[in-house]
Every structure is written in C-alpha cells, then in structure tokens.
Amino acid sequence: MKSVAEICSDLIRFDTTNPGSGERPAAEYVATLLADAGIEPVVFESAPKRTTVVARIAGESPDALLVHGHLDVVPADPAEWRTHPFSGEIADGCVHGRGAVDMKGACAMTLAAVLGMAARGERPRRDLVLAFLADEEATGDYGSRYAVTEHRGLFDGVTEAISESGGFSVTSGEHRVYPIGVGERGTAWMKLTARGVAGHGSRPAVDNPVATLAHALSRLASYEWPVRLTPSVAALLESLSRITGRPVDLDRLDEEAERLGALGGLFRSQIRNSANPTMLDAGYKVNVVPSTAEAHVDGRYMPGLQEEFLETVDRLLGPKVTREFVNLEEAPAAPYPSAFFDELAGTLAAEDPGARPVPYVLAGGTDAKSFNRIGITTYGFTPLMLRPDLDYFGMFHGKDERVPVEGLEFGTRVLTRLVGGA
Structure with missing residues (x-):
C-alpha cells in the first residue's frame, strides 16, 4: 500500500489548476485507489472533466460522517517556485507542490486512513462518506453545489462533516495550539x-x-x-487568554494579534x-x-x-x-461547544498530549457552505502537526507550498482514530 506522502505526491503531479483542464485525472486516480481496496466509488461530472468522486463505507452505525475535500488547486507560476509546483517532489522531509496544503495533503490523509482500515479489515464506527470534489477554488458550481443538488441521495444520513482549514498545530513558545474550525466568514x-x-x-x-x-x-x-466579536471568536480569545496566562485585551485586538504572533493569526482576519x-x-x-x-x-x-x-x-x-x-x-457555523467538537479535540490529544484545541472561525470560505444548505454542519479539521517555523497560512495560495511528511503521518493517525479504525 502506498504511504500517505506517496499518495500526496501522486495527487500533486496531476495539474488540476482551476481554471484549467479539470479534475478528471486526479479523480480517476482516487477512484482507482478506492476500488482496488474494495470501496465502491461513485464518479460523476458536472461538465466535461469537472469530476467528483463520492464513496460510502458502511459502519457500525448508519449515522454518517462526511469527510470532504477538493481536488482542484489555484494557479502556480513555475518561475516563482524553488521546485516545480506540479513535481510532487519529496525532499527535506516535505512533500512539495501546489495543493500540498490546500488541499491534496488532506485528501491523501483521508485516503491513507481508509485504505489502511480496509487492508486491516476494520469498519468505521459509523457510516463514512468520502467526497473528493471539483471546483472549490471557484464557486463550487461544478463541484459541491452540483453534488448537493444533483446527487443529494449520496449524503443521506449525514449530519456532520469535517474538511479543510482546522486541526493544524500553531506553536508559540511552549504552547501547541490546534484550532478547530466552527464557522467561517x-x-x-x-x-x-x-x-x-x-x-x-x-x-x-x-x-x-x-x-x-x-x-x-x-x-x-x-x-x-x-x-x-461573534461568540465563537470570543470563545477563541478566552481560550488563548487561558492558555497563555495573560488576558487578551478586547479593546486592543489589532495590537494583541501582533503581540501573540502566530497565535494572533487565528483571529486577526476574523474580528x-x-x-x-x-x-x-x-x-x-x-x-x-x-x-x-x-x-x-x-x-x-x-x-x-x-x-x-x-x-x-x-x-x-x-x-x-x-x-x-x-x-x-451565507456564513455557516457549527455548534460550539458540542460533543463532536470534544471528540475532535480528543483525537488530537490522543496523538499529541501537548495539544491545546481551541475553537476557530475561518477567514475565507470552503465547500462547507454548500453542505450547510442541506443541513450538514462542517468542522474545519484536517489534522497536521507542523514545524514551528513553517508558515502554514502563507502556504495557502502562496509559492513554495509544502507539507511535512511527519505532519501527514500524524494526521492519518488522528483521522483513523476519529473514524474508528484504531
């Protein structure tokens, strides 16, 4: 079985730039991996080469969890990169290329987790629905919006979902904070x-x-x-005050964001x-x-x-x-506090005893907006333990995008715990 780093590298080598030639080659690769593991994929297109893959894995309970990610990426100019953005090179402990963070790395972790479970003959605790979508980097018209309108039945029984932009580590001094997305602008x-x-x-x-x-x-x-200040952002600020041992001054939030450095990046654009x-x-x-x-x-x-x-x-x-x-x-929001948030936080702590999970509101947008329309709430949760010197936020749509191999392996273990294969 391929390692998570190899799957990530393979996915990056498919140029799925949006706008561009479409997601079909990457989608076919995903569908083949699933089919070879005995997981039946449903493959459909909203337009020529705008391809999405959905699969359902039967679990011990029919209540379903959706894990959704996107296969398209934003453009990248090779002249601005140290390595070619579609090389998928594995070097210096990282997988390099466009989509490593946003979000082929997350898709690779999902695949590695379910393929590993299948190889061991394990079933998830509840039904698991996987969606590898087209067109997130535009409006989602050819991806998530099409999926929830034309293929609504594939998501029957799903009430909660996880997807990008949450569950990654942000290190400040001795504190290792993991923001879990509970909403987005x-x-x-x-x-x-x-x-x-x-x-x-x-x-x-x-x-x-x-x-x-x-x-x-x-x-x-x-x-x-x-x-x-929305309630979720206020809860984040309260958590950061407790973790750092110094109250965040709500009357000077811009200055506080500067003072807190990397931790300040969790609320600088969300206030x-x-x-x-x-x-x-x-x-x-x-x-x-x-x-x-x-x-x-x-x-x-x-x-x-x-x-x-x-x-x-x-x-x-x-x-x-x-x-x-x-x-x-609309700006979707997931329940917080909630039992599912606590479950996500617990899986992080199980793999990293130093983890300090906090609620987080995303500055940008994701496919969560489409799934919110059909009553599915998404938590931002693509777990990664990252090097303190890696500018995670700068990787999104930036040059020299890369993700640590150890981080991908960590995320695969966390996702496996979450869905019940550990």
Missing part, C-alpha cells in the same frame, strides 16, 4: 459598475465613470471596519468584515473617456452580519456605482 464577491458620459480625453469630462469608480474604490479600500478590490476593467484607448467602468471586490462578512456588511458597502460606494453579486454565500 460569508462570501460576497461583487461586480461594481459606474456609468457616465463618453467623450474625448482632451476635454473636461462631463461624467467620467473611471473617476467615479476610482473614488468609490478608494473609500471602500480605506474604510476601517469596526470590530464585531471584522472586509472588502478588497481585486480587479479593474475600464476604457479601451488613452484619449477616450469610456461610458462604463467595472471592478470586482472580494467581500467577506462575519456570521450574522450580512445585512450590516451590505449596507456599509452601499454607503461607501455611493449612488452612482451599482453592484451585482458574482457569488453570495
């Missing part, structure tokens, strides 16, 4: 349009939409969003809404004032704050700029 990707009067660039502009949009974007980008201009499109000739100007904005809002967020955006943009949604998703 909502997504509001918006297209902005300003309309005006076209004319010659040498004449005084009557109504220049480029200028109108530029001023609106400047107001939006420079706005200082107020702190909005307020945000709206970042990311794309601009206006004009076609230097001496022509165009009639329209467009921009795109990546908006994120805390759970329960969608209305406040949109009202603020509209006020900052002003009456001459219209917006439409490219993607609007």
